[in-house]
Amino acid sequence: MITIDDVAKLAGVSKSSVSRVLNGNFEYMSEGMRQKIEKAIEQLDYRPNAVAQSLKKKETKVIGLVVGDLNSFWSEALRGVQDECMRNGYGLMVSESAWDPERDIANLNMMKSKQVDGLIVSPISQTNKVTELLNSFNIPFVFCDSTSGDILADHVVTDTIAGATEAVEYLIGLGHRRIAVVVFPLETDVRRDRLEGYKRALMKHDLSIDDSLIKIFKAGKGNAVDTVVQLLKSPDRPTAIFSTNMHLTLDVLKAARLAGLNVPRDVSVVGYDDTEWAPLLDPPLTTVAVPAFQMGVKAASLLLQKLQVKKSKKPKTVQVMPKLMIRNSASPLSVMRENPSIN
Amino acid sequence: MITIDDVAKLAGVSKSSVSRVLNGNFEYMSEGMRQKIEKAIEQLDYRPNAVAQSLKKKETKVIGLVVGDLNSFWSEALRGVQDECMRNGYGLMVSESAWDPERDIANLNMMKSKQVDGLIVSPISQTNKVTELLNSFNIPFVFCDSTSGDILADHVVTDTIAGATEAVEYLIGLGHRRIAVVVFPLETDVRRDRLEGYKRALMKHDLSIDDSLIKIFKAGKGNAVDTVVQLLKSPDRPTAIFSTNMHLTLDVLKAARLAGLNVPRDVSVVGYDDTEWAPLLDPPLTTVAVPAFQMGVKAASLLLQKLQVKKSKKPKTVQVMPKLMIRNSASPLSVMRENPSIN
DNA sequence: TTGTATGCGTTATCAC
């Protein structure tokens, strides 16, 4: 390994001077010295040892990302985080806890030990044990996507209710009045919020909430298909369906086909969660996209901003809006055929 | 920040003793001392400063991952890498170069500067500039998925040709004789290999290669659809299609629908590249899955193994086999209807 | 069995 001393020796100067050019302290330095040193650095292909720098400067220029699951959301958000980090000269350490709360804690501790300058966290346990630990670390952090316990911390989230509301209002705007919703069991905030958004949209437009149009499915293969087929074959069938999850949406599309209904001509469909395949499906799916990349960027930039001004003010919440991706799986009600062919 | 000195002071011992328990050197140590120290560590909630440890030990217990693009392959492979790292007490730094060769080099340099113990690299430029740089670093590295230049280095790749061959042989095994292949322009090894596998499978079974069944499409929206529809409407249409790319596969499925053909009853389809949606599509797609997670694990374990035995032997190639995921988008030829209804 | 002293590669505070 080649060190700052080697450079100093080759250039015939002291290492303090070398350190100065390394850190861009050219204020009181002769041109000659600067050039000599830069040449030596070049010649030796010298790269400063960031570990030693970190030890001395008490900052690593690395931030940590601790997520419960590198799922499709995070694999995209990660790119945003990484992008923002690189743009600002920060490295990025990532760790996944695979839904194991123990590992979540362990990963957090590991990050602290590695002396990361800041942390982006998407905790899996909803207890505020994580928040406490994070606070004890005494390093800046932000939650992203998911939060933990009583969140008095900075966080970046989407407005799920608003997203769902917008989706359903879009359908209402197309003239639909009987709109069904399919959703997984209401075990998480996200699911509850998506249903809540559906209800709010209806209420906002003085439409009654018909429980027979709210279908809750357990996760599992295909059990949604049959139910949706039945729903679509009933005399007072919905003219549109808001599907709160991509898996369910695929079932809904399949059910429509089985019921002999064309999407969007006979029945409109709007889904939640965008994927790279949504636009490629047949029909291209209108969905509510969670801007994962953007959220990653926001989380990172919020964190880096905190690193600049060490004095933390009051918690800041960045609300990112989901975006309705209008493709053509939903169409105006008037286009609908009066008597759709039902097999 | 609380240091080893604080612990030593609280326990009333020297810091070397503390260091010993930190590193598990209990060989010559009294029970009492050990317990005293462990209590002090506990009390102070002391966490060793990994940066200082790294500087001293000349190892960071961190490996770096440098990829050109955190695409769907890598977002899955990343999990494998991360998993293996965590299991072995290593941290993971990731960086993406967004297909910019400059950034690729920059990221590599950054990793070197951060003193990572090893590197997993998926370079974007096919020149051996990357390899040279990597070698100059003098730290262990392995290529994964993609390689660079004259690869005399360890690498983990899939046997693309074998995967494609297996897919087509599967179709042949089902009785198909007229098998079409759709592929993007042959600009990359991967694409060429997938086509090559197709050809080899045919040759292996003494089937002639019919150029009219080899369709090369430029990337772009839907231009594949029309061509495939025509292909499927021709009198001597293929009874099966091997689609070498997921995007193309979606087009193929759509084309089949437009041609009034049922998959798999009227025409069989096998795709390349598995996604989490493939099994959910209608019909569930038979594909050749690249075991991304597994490749990540292999790459990491190969690297970590090299970190153990610093003496590197001759380059090692880990060939991971793609796996044919048999679902039901392909069916035996005998089941096919004699006169499929063609619109 | 435990403590002392040195140095890892760098930055920063002082002299000069």
Next chain:
DNA sequence: GTGATAACGCATACAA
């Protein structure tokens, strides 16, 4: 302007 020199927090060779 430039160069000694002392830290940063820790591990380890050596002394005790």
